[in-house]
Amino acid sequence: MIVLKFGGTSVSSKSNLEQIATILSAKTENFIVVVSAFSGITNKLEQIANLSLHGNHSILLEEFRNFHFEFIKELVSEFHQIELFVEVQQKCNQLEAICESVGTLKELSDRTRATILSFGESLSSIIVQKYLSVNTKNSIKVNLLDSKKIISTTTNESKDYLNAHLDLEKTTRNILAIVGVPTNDIQNKNYIAAGFVAHNQKGETVTLGRGGSDFSAAIYANTIDATRLEIWSDVNGMQSANPRKVQATQSLQKLSYKEAFEMAYFGAKVLYPPSILPVMDKNIPLYLKNTFSPEQEGTFISNENKLTENKIQGICSLDEIAIITVSGVGLAKQKGSARRVFQILEEANINIILITQSSSEQSIGIGINQSELQNAEEALNSAFEKEIKRGLMNEVKTIENQCIVAIVGDNMKNAIGLAGKVFGAIGENGINVTAIAQGASERNISIVINKKDEEKALNVIHEKFFASTVKNVHVFIAGIGNVGTEFINILFAQKQKLIEEYQINLKIIGVANSKKMLFNHSSETFEKVEELTKEDVLKFKQKKENKNAKTYSSLNEYFQTIKELNLRNSVFIDNTASDIVSEGYEFLIKNSISVVTCNKIACSSEYSTYLKLNKLAKDRNIYFKYETSVGAALPILKTIYDLRISGDKINQIEAVISGSLNFIFNNYNAENQFADVVLQAKEEGYTEPNPLIDLSGLDVMRKILILSRESGLNKELSDITFNSFLPDECTNSKSVEELFENLKKNENHFKALYQNAHKNGNKLKVVAKMEKGNLSVALKEIPSNSPFYNLEGKDNVVAINTNRYVDEPLVIKGAGAGAAVTASGVFADLMFIMNN
Numbered sequence: 001m002i003v004l005k006f007g008g009t010s011v012s013s014k015s016n017l018e019q020i021a022t023i024l025s026a027k028t029e030n031f032i033v034v035v036s037a038f039s040g041i042t043n044k045l046e047q048i049a050n051l052s053l054h055g056n057h058s059i060l061l062e063e064f065r066n067f068h069f070e071f072i073k074e075l076v077s078e079f080h081q082i083e084l085f086v087e088v089q090q091k092c093n094q095l096e097a098i099c100e101s102v103g104t105l106k107e108l109s110d111r112t113r114a115t116i117l118s119f120g121e122s123l124s125s126i127i128v129q130k131y132l133s134v135n136t137k138n139s140i141k142v143n144l145l146d147s148k149k150i151i152s153t154t155t156n157e158s159k160d161y162l163n164a165h166l167d168l169e170k171t172t173r174n175i176l177a178i179v180g181v182p183t184n185d186i187q188n189k190n191y192i193a194a195g196f197v198a199h200n201q202k203g204e205t206v207t208l209g210r211g212g213s214d215f216s217a218a219i220y221a222n223t224i225d226a227t228r229l230e231i232w233s234d235v236n237g238m239q240s241a242n243p244r245k246v247q248a249t250q251s252l253q254k255l256s257y258k259e260a261f262e263m264a265y266f267g268a269k270v271l272y273p274p275s276i277l278p279v280m281d282k283n284i285p286l287y288l289k290n291t292f293s294p295e296q297e298g299t300f301i302s303n304e305n306k307l308t309e310n311k312i313q314g315i316c317s318l319d320e321i322a323i324i325t326v327s328g329v330g331l332a333k334q335k336g337s338a339r340r341v342f343q344i345l346e347e348a349n350i351n352i353i354l355i356t357q358s359s360s361e362q363s364i365g366i367g368i369n370q371s372e373l374q375n376a377e378e379a380l381n382s383a384f385e386k387e388i389k390r391g392l393m394n395e396v397k398t399i400e401n402q403c404i405v406a407i408v409g410d411n412m413k414n415a416i417g418l419a420g421k422v423f424g425a426i427g428e429n430g431i432n433v434t435a436i437a438q439g440a441s442e443r444n445i446s447i448v449i450n451k452k453d454e455e456k457a458l459n460v461i462h463e464k465f466f467a468s469t470v471k472n473v474h475v476f477i478a479g480i481g482n483v484g485t486e487f488i489n490i491l492f493a494q495k496q497k498l499i500e501e502y503q504i505n506l507k508i509i510g511v512a513n514s515k516k517m518l519f520n521h522s523s524e525t526f527e528k529v530e531e532l533t534k535e536d537v538l539k540f541k542q543k544k545e546n547k548n549a550k551t552y553s554s555l556n557e558y559f560q561t562i563k564e565l566n567l568r569n570s571v572f573i574d575n576t577a578s579d580i581v582s583e584g585y586e587f588l589i590k591n592s593i594s595v596v597t598c599n600k601i602a603c604s605s606e607y608s609t610y611l612k613l614n615k616l617a618k619d620r621n622i623y624f625k626y627e628t629s630v631g632a633a634l635p636i637l638k639t640i641y642d643l644r645i646s647g648d649k650i651n652q653i654e655a656v657i658s659g660s661l662n663f664i665f666n667n668y669n670a671e672n673q674f675a676d677v678v679l680q681a682k683e684e685g686y687t688e689p690n691p692l693i694d695l696s697g698l699d700v701m702r703k704i705l706i707l708s709r710e711s712g713l714n715k716e717l718s719d720i721t722f723n724s725f726l727p728d729e730c731t732n733s734k735s736v737e738e739l740f741e742n743l744k745k746n747e748n749h750f751k752a753l754y755q756n757a758h759k760n761g762n763k764l765k766v767v768a769k770m771e772k773g774n775l776s777v778a779l780k781e782i783p784s785n786s787p788f789y790n791l792e793g794k795d796n797v798v799a800i801n802t803n804r805y806v807d808e809p810l811v812i813k814g815a816g817a818g819a820a821v822t823a824s825g826v827f828a829d830l831m832f833i834m835n836n
């Protein structure tokens with residue numbers, strides 16, 4: 001004989017019941033089918049009970065009655081409806097009478113509550129029994145077992161009505177008296193039973209705890225020595241994590257009883273934890289199956305362990321947790337104090353979920369349900385009153401709004417580095433750990449964190465351990481000008497390939513320009529934010545109407561929103577040249593959001609800022625990447641890093657590192673106008689938005705400063721020797737328009753510069769130099785024998801002399817400006833972060 005249990009989600013519509021009838025009719029063994037109340041009904045009964053205290057239950061009770069009436073009408077013909085209507089009406093009358101007396105007495109005991117809750121299963125079992133026997137497709141005769149009378153519990157204390165303790169011996173006698181010793185010979189000896197409900201020694205109605213129908217089914221399976229227990233719900237068995245909280249979970253094909261217990265205990269709602277013991281006791285195979293996809297394998301649970309190679313089977317979580325800490329020297333000195341703590345909590349009927357204790361025993365951290373916090377606190381403080389007064393113990397400390405994330409797997413034992421990987425993953429995402437506990441079995445590592453980080457933690461850990469899981473990366477962009485648009489083009493062009501080949505899904509979550517920010521959110525509160533499409537971003541760039549495009553009062557609003565969204569693997573991309581944007585890096589990095597930038601300002605401001613940002617990122621195990629701040633996508637900073645990390649020393653750098661100035665001086669021939677060439681460079685995206693930044697030498701100075709800092713020097717902009725090649729009038733231009741006017745006015749100055757160089761057979765280049773610890777930038781005449789002479793177009797060249805590269809420098813050369821190459825470098829930095 002086998003036992004099957006169908007949960008609330010499985011029994012709640014006609015098509016679902018048809019599906020159940022098909023599943024049952026395919027069974028070749030006799031069975032007991034256990035059913036839960038229809039979906040949501042037990043919650044409704046909880047509400048009815050609460051409202052009855054104030055006499056306000058009538059509307060919900062009416063809804064309860066109507067729901068069952070309507071469902072019956074849908075399920076069976078008029079002929080069979082009458083009988084069921086009478087049942088429902090009678091039960092509703094009883095329920096009403098109970099509620100009325102609760103209202104009159106203004107007292108709602110657990111005893112009464114248990115009786116109220118039991119009505120859901122009482123009705124569903126009768127209705128499903130009828131449906132199974134009269135439906136025309138797969139008519140199945142099932143005899144009703146009265147679980148309230150059959151399942152006995154030892155409940156005798158008032159507190160046990162809602163979570164009664166099983167009396168297995170008595171229950172076995174009760175069931176065998178009805179079912180007899182089961183054999184497969186007796187055809188059509190099939191049964192249906194209500195889950196969740198039972199009776200106590202006084203014959204009163206009790207329940208087996210929320211989710212307790214699974215337990216009822218396991219009890220039936222144990223008592224009749226079932227050949228298997230099948231628990232049917234709306235998922236393909238136990239998943240690697242809660243599918244409502246984690247994306248792309250995987251079905252776990254096999255679990256040991258112990259693993260299944262740990263997962264259930266730590267929140268995998270698909271299985272009620274006490275259900276494991278009755279089947280484990282008799283080694284009855286347990287299957288978790290999906291009513292809506294019966295062909296799927298689901299999960300097989302047995303006593304074998306190490307069923308898979310996976311070190312981790314799943315990741316679960318329990319929310320609404322509080323941590324209570326008992327501490328003081330008395331705890332270490334006095335024998336049995338720890339035991340006393342647990343005893344006090346037990347006497348206060350508080351369920352301890354997790355314990356952490358330091359080896360000194362001076363403090364014990366206990367995880368409990370938040371709803372029990374006040375009771376626990378009062379019980380401990382009053383029990384230890386004397387010790388607290390004498391200074392032997394401290395008042396208990398509490399931390400609310402926590403959750404427990406548990407990583408479960410039999411094979412975790414001896415798996416080196418596993419805990420490190422878990423803590424690395426959550427640490428990189430800025431999730432603070434309140435407490436840690438590891439069971440002696442090493443089947444479980446439990447981490448207590450703030451409840452607000454629950455989903456983030458579950459997802460990052462899941463992505464870390466389940467290789468085929470696509471890792472979501474949440475990208476926030478500032479700037480959608482030339483570089484920004486190219487970046488978006490690259491990202492969307494590569495998106496699918498990255499998902500398929502690298503299991504990385506780059507999602508643009510936010511974009512901001514100098515006035516507005518855009519997130520794809522459906523509610524005002526930003527509670528649910530979806531990724532932005534390419535179309536969304538491009539429309540935003542074109543300033544087209546979008547209700548979600550919000551004018552911000554300051555860019556801090558954008559940064560704050562990024563922080564509050566609290567998404568895992570968040571990366572901020574700065575594609576601007578704005579100081580306002582770079583001022584936000586510190587805030588972002590402090591909140592564990594990696595930053596990728598082509599903006600030079602932060603790294604070329606005070607040395608202390610440069611150092612601080614790098615250190616903050618390092619301390620948080622996240623990234624601050626700015627390769628494109630010098631030479632666009634050329635691997636210059638990376639090369640300097642590689643040289644230094646391998647023990648080399650950078651002695652000298654000579655570089656032409658302004659793609660824009662190189663373009664300008666390569667294209668200016670004194671026959672054309674200097675101002676026109678600058679304009680062309682601007683239009684082709686080689687200059688900064690304000691070309692004065694390039695022409696004034698500031699851009700080159702910033703770059704050589706960054707190179708010097710990366711080489712290990714502690715320099716400031718003011719340390720750089722620079723002879724401007726611009727007339728003062730141009731340097732003092734107040735706007736881009738004025739600059740162009742002044743460039744035109746001073747054409748003769750530029751002509752003279754060019755002609756002098758040309759006369760000597762030289763070319764003009766702005767050269768930056770780091771030599772003997774000094775930095776300089778100057779417009780130089782470059783003779784034809786110099787390696788810099790043939791530097792074409794907007795190319796950059798950087799020549800590095802080191803202890804190893806003495807006679808001939810290491811030379812890096814290539815396009816050093818332009819939106820496309822810069823955006824590709826920014827993208828490469830983003831990928832570097834993802835791959836690390």
Ligand SMILES: Nc1ncnc2c1ncn2[C@@H]1O[C@H](COP(=O)(O)OP(=O)(O)O)[C@@H](O)[C@H]1O
Pocket residue numbers: 006007008009010036211232233234235237238239240241242243244263267268269270271314316
């Ligand atoms: N690790 C997990 N694996 C599968 N389901 C889970 C897990 N964690 C939480 N769940 C939730 O458990 C639900 C099934 O349990 P439940 O709602 O009690 O079903 P039923 O009403 O059929 O008993 C699933 O819909 C799923 O959202």
Ligand SMILES: N[C@@H](CC(=O)OP(=O)(O)O)C(=O)O
Pocket residue numbers: 006007008009036037042043120195196209210211212213214
């Ligand atoms: N109806 C009860 C018992 C139960 O187990 O339900 P379900 O199988 O739908 O989780 C509850 O909601 O707690």
